[in-house]
Structures are given as structure tokens and as C-alpha cells.
Amino acid sequence: MLFHSILFYAFSLVLLGAACGVVFSKNPIHSIMFLVLTFFQAAILWLMAEAEFLAIVLVLVYVGAVMVLFLFVVMMLEVDIEAVKKGMSRYTAPALAIAALMTFELINLIWLRSSDEEVGGNFQPLPEGYDNTKALGEVLYTEHVYAFEIAAVVLLLAIVAAITLTMRKRPNLKVQDISAQVAVQAKDRVRIVKMDAEEKS
Amino acid sequence: MGFVVGIWESLDPMLQYVILSTFKILIVTVGVILTVAFSTYFERKVIGGMQARVGPNRVGPMGLGQPFADVIKLLIKEIVVPTASNKFLFVIAPLLSLIPALATWAVMPLHPGFVIADINAGLLYVLALTSVGVYGVILAGWATNSKYALLGAMRSAAQIVAYEIAMGFALVGVLMAAGSLNLGDIIAKQEGGVSNWFLVWLFPLFIVYWVSGVAETNRAPFDVAEGESEIVAGFHVEYSGVAFALFFLAEYANMVLISGMTAIFFLGGWASPFEGWTFLNGIPVLSFLTEPGFHWLFAKICFFMYSFFWFRATFPRYRYDQIMRLGWKVFIPVTIIWIAVEAVAAWANVGPWA
Numbered sequence: 027m028l029f030h031s032i033l034f035y036a037f038s039l040v041l042l043g044a045a046c047g048v049v050f051s052k053n054p055i056h057s058i059m060f061l062v063l064t065f066f067q068a069a070i071l072w073l074m075a076e077a078e079f080l081a082i083v084l085v086l087v088y089v090g091a092v093m094v095l096f097l098f099v100v101m102m103l104e105v106d107i108e109a110v111k112k113g114m115s116r117y118t119a120p121a122l123a124i125a126a127l128m129t130f131e132l133i134n135l136i137w138l139r140s141s142d143e144e145v146g147g148n149f150q151p152l153p154e155g156y157d158n159t160k161a162l163g164e165v166l167y168t169e170h171v172y173a174f175e176i177a178a179v180v181l182l183l184a185i186v187a188a189i190t191l192t193m194r195k196r197p198n199l200k201v202q203d204i205s206a207q208v209a210v211q212a213k214d215r216v217r218i219v220k221m222d223a224e225e226k227s
Numbered sequence: 228m229g230f231v232v233g234i235w236e237s238l239d240p241m242l243q244y245v246i247l248s249t250f251k252i253l254i255v256t257v258g259v260i261l262t263v264a265f266s267t268y269f270e271r272k273v274i275g276g277m278q279a280r281v282g283p284n285r286v287g288p289m290g291l292g293q294p295f296a297d298v299i300k301l302l303i304k305e306i307v308v309p310t311a312s313n314k315f316l317f318v319i320a321p322l323l324s325l326i327p328a329l330a331t332w333a334v335m336p337l338h339p340g341f342v343i344a345d346i347n348a349g350l351l352y353v354l355a356l357t358s359v360g361v362y363g364v365i366l367a368g369w370a371t372n373s374k375y376a377l378l379g380a381m382r383s384a385a386q387i388v389a390y391e392i393a394m395g396f397a398l399v400g401v402l403m404a405a406g407s408l409n410l411g412d413i414i415a416k417q418e419g420g421v422s423n424w425f426l427v428w429l430f431p432l433f434i435v436y437w438v439s440g441v442a443e444t445n446r447a448p449f450d451v452a453e454g455e456s457e458i459v460a461g462f463h464v465e466y467s468g469v470a471f472a473l474f475f476l477a478e479y480a481n482m483v484l485i486s487g488m489t490a491i492f493f494l495g496g497w498a499s500p501f502e503g504w505t506f507l508n509g510i511p512v513l514s515f516l517t518e519p520g521f522h523w524l525f526a527k528i529c530f531f532m533y534s535f536f537w538f539r540a541t542f543p544r545y546r547y548d549q550i551m552r553l554g555w556k557v558f559i560p561v562t563i564i565w566i567a568v569e570a571v572a573a574w575a576n577v578g579p580w581a
Contacts, residue, residue: 090358
């Protein structure tokens with residue numbers, strides 16, 4: 027158990043350090059890489075709490091997909107660091123207020139939860155052969171099936187909305203119509219006309 | 228010998244476990260790296276043969292020493308770090324592309340009963356790690372601080388991200404057929420001869436997975452990331468020496484990995500295709516043919532590696548927009564349709580769902 031605690035604190039330290047790195051690094055690319063590190067550490071902490079499905083999905087979705095797109099966007103934008111710094115003093119006060127409020131809420135929540143019987147301390151290891159993924163799936167597709175399906179529909183709507191918002195067709199744009207190209211027949215391209223030989227005049 | 232056994236048994240079981248695991252990891256990693264080294268030789272021989280050339284034949288018998296000659300040459304070359312580059316990310320990028328390629332082998336069942344980490348969510352682990360590999364490419368392109376490298380990285384990363392989705396959907400079909408995310412269970416479900424392999428019931432998914440795998444590793448005919456005739460060398464244009472060798476290693480390790488994954492998901496991994504051919508057991512030399520084991524997985528991996536090289540020698544390069552069209556408009560609909568077909572088959576109790 028001691029080994030477990032040492033690991034937990036080591037990973038938590040890296041997690042906190044990386045989270046600070048996200049905020050304090052000057053280069054946005056470095057911030058993103060720190061955020062990736064933060065996600066990895068969080069996944070490891072979840073693994074230690076025997077939530078392997080959540081941990082792997084965190085890496086798969088956030089590290090593998092969301093952060094890659096983030097990197098894309100940040101690399102394409104030419105971020106002017108000086109211009110960003112200009113607004114610093116103006117935004118400091120409200121930012122600090124929001125941060126303080128969030129910290130207060132988090133501490134409150136943790137304090138409230140830690141007094142619960144279930145969360146406080148007596149964490150039992152799961153039995154051998156317990157399948158996290160299966161357990162989650164069983165609940166998701168039976169008890170919470172409506173919420174699950176609604177979430178799916180909402181996501182689908184978001185995808186369709188995002189695509190319709192960003193897809194613009196420029197007029198007079200010359201693009202290939204590949205299905206038309208594939209479906210083309212010889213008679214569409216060449217017309218062979220039969221005609222009699224003409225006499226020399 | 229008894230002395231060694233005595234020492235071993237006196238050890239703490241935790242320590243025994245650590246030593247055993249380290250040993251297993253060493254075996255697998257060294258095996259993968261050796262396979263990678265010889266697959267470069269294999270590639271040059273295969274493509275040489277297809278183009279009516281000889282291929283490497285100078286170093287060692289039949290040129291077998293060629294991979295080692297290449298490695299030594301790359302090791303003693305200077306690593307040039309561009310002045311305006313981001314040094315830390317420039318150095319770490321090749322590692323970021325190699326580590327996921329090697330780490331995925333942790334869940335690969337190589338032989339009946341031999342797997343480093345037998346985890347329940349093995350398939351998810353594979354998906355998660357293959358999706359992490361793209362960081363090496365993007366960061367290499369960006370850290371170099373060169374337009375060519377950045378363009379190459381963008382092309383390559385967009386392609387990898389696009390084909391990952393098709394691969395993931397194909398694997399959804401596999402897990403529907405197997406009913407488990409554990410790679411060992413997936414193989415166990417395919418035991419009992421060729422007719423039980425998922426290749427039969429999931430043929431469209433097999434094609435999608437395999438072709439996406441070729442695109443995912445940036446190999447010909449999808450090698451626009453380093454298309455020699457268009458952009459110099461893609462994201463690793465400024466890399467030399469060992470740093471370049473690491474990218475090379477990562478690419479080939481990924482190829483071996485994709486070959487192994489395709490073998491496990493669709494061709495039954497270490498299962499034998501001749502299972503149940505009892506008359507073969509009577510012949511003493513041929514009895515290994517009916518037995519499951521690493522030799523079958525290795526043979527399947529070799530076949531897929533050969534096809535990688537075969538594609539490279541045969542097909543002209545895809546144009547970039549056609550690659551994207553193939554990934555998004557052909558493969559993803561095919562997988563979605565086949566998942567629906569599977570659902571109907573499972574409902575009607577046919578095939579592996581009976």
C-alpha cells in the first residue's frame with residue numbers, strides 16, 4: 027500500500043506541475059504539450075483507482091483526438107504574444123475573482139464529499155475478473171439508455187450544425203465530380219459519325 | 228541448475244513478477260527491433276526482385292548484414308539541429324513517435340498464454356496508443372521551423388487522424404463479433420480453422436482496416452507525407468543521423484504492429500489455419516502445422532509485411548484529395564453499413580453470433 031501511495035503522490039505532483047505549465051508557459055504549443063501531459067497523468071491516476079475504461083478513453087479521446095486538433099489550430103494561427111500580453115493587466119482582477127470562486131467551490135465539494143461514508147478512506151479493491159468496460163456498458167444500455175441516446179442525438183446535431191456553419195461553396199469553383207468521372211462511358215466522350223466517302227472535286 | 232531454482236524460489240513473489248515482466252518486455256522489444264531491422268532488408272530485396280534488380284548483396288552472406296551496416300552508418304552521423312528550431316521538441320519528437328509503436332506490443336498475445344499485460348480493455352488500449360503516435364509527426368514538423376516540414380506534418384497528421392476513424396469503426400465490428408475487448412478472447416473466438424476467422428464474416432472491415440493501416444503508417448501508395456516528387460521529405464526533412472533513424476524505426480515498427488493487429492483481429496493471430504486436419508498429426512514433421520503458436524502469427528505478419536512492400540512496388544501514389552475522399556466518403560460509410568449488417572446477423576443468430 028505504501029508503494030501505491032508513493033506512486034499516487036509522484037503522479038499527482040507531475041500532474042500539478044504540468045497543469046501549472048499549461049498556465050505559465052509563454053509558447054501556446056508548450057501549453058498544449060503540458061496539457062497532454064496533464065491528461066496522461068490523470069489517466070494514470072484513474073488507472074490506479076481501477077477505472078481502466080475511463081483512463082484509456084481519456085487518452086483516446088482527449089490526447090488522441092481533441093488535443094491533436096488543438097495543436098493544428100494553434101500551429102495555423104500566428105499568435106502574437108506581445109498583443110496577448112497587452113490585455114494582461116486589464117483582465118487580471120476578474121480572472122482572479124473567477125479563479126477564487128472556482129477554488130472555493132472545489133474545496134467545498136471535496137470537503138462535503140469526504141465526509142460521506144463511501145468516499146472517505148475505505149476503498150476496497152475490485153474483485154478479480156471484474157470488467158470495468160462491461161459494467162459500464164451494462165448500465166449505459168439498460169438503466170441510462172434514454173440519456174445515452176439523447177446525448178448521441180445532441181452530438182450528431184452539433185456535428186451537422188458545425189459542418190453547415192463552416193461549409194461554404196464558392197461560386198465558379200472548379201472541382202472534380204469523381205462519381206461523374208467514374209461513371210463516364212466511351213460514348214459520352216467520343217462520337218463516331220458514319221459517313222460515306224466523298225468524291226474528289 | 229538447482230542452485231538457480233533455489234535462488235529464484237527464495238525471492239519475493241512481487242520481485243519475481245517484476246523480473247519476469249522485465250524479461251518478457253526485453254524479449255518482445257528486442258524481437259520487434261530485430262524484425263524491423265530485417266524488414267528493411269526484406270523490403271529492398273522484395274522491391275528489387277519486382278523491379279528486376281538484385282537488391283542489397285554486398286554486406287555479409289546474401290547481403291544479410293545490410294541492416295547493421297545502415298544502423299552503424301546512421302549512428303555515427305552528426306545530428307544537425309537547426310538554429311531557429313525548438314530544441315527540446317525537436318529532440319523529443321522522434322521518441323514520441325517510437326514509444327507508442329513499441330508500447331502497443333504490451334497487449335499483443337504472441338503465443339498461447341504469452342502476453343505481457345493481459346488487460347480487459349486491450350483493444351481500447353491499442354486504439355488509444357495508435358492515436359498518440361501522431362504527436363511525433365506534428366511536433367517534428369513544427370519544431371523544425373521550416374515551411375516544408377510543417378506542410379509535410381500537416382498533410383501527414385490530417386491523413387493519420389482521418390484514417391484512425393475508419394480503423395476504429397472497423398474494430399467496433401471486430402469487438403461486436405468477438406464480444407470482448409481482450410485480444411486473447413478475440414483470438415480464442417476465432418479458433419477452429421479458417422472458416423472461423425473474422426476474415427470471412429467481416430471481409431469488408433478487413434479490407435478497410437488493412438488499407439487504413441497502410442494509410443496510417445504513411446506508406447505507399449499513401450505516402451504523401453514524404454512524397455519525393457512533391458515535397459522533399461515531409462516532416463523529417465531536417466532530421467539526420469540517429470534522429471532520422473528513430474523515425475525510420477518508428478515507421479517500420481508501426482508497420483509490423485499493423486500487420487500483427489490485422490493478423491490478430493481478422494486472421495486468428497496465433498491460431499492455425501489447419502486446425503482440425505487430424506490426418507496431419509500422423510506425419511511427425513508436419514504436426515506443427517495444426518498446432519497454434521507463435522510461428523503462425525509470425526507467418527501472418529510476414530505475409531502482411533510482404534504486401535506492404537508489394538503495394539509500394541505496384542501502385543502509383545494517391546493524390547491528396549483522393550486520399551481524403553477514400554477515407555471519409557468510402558471507408559467510413561462501408562464500416563457503418565457493415566456494423567448494421569452485423570447487428571442484423573446477430574439478431575438473426577447467424578455466423579459467429581449463433
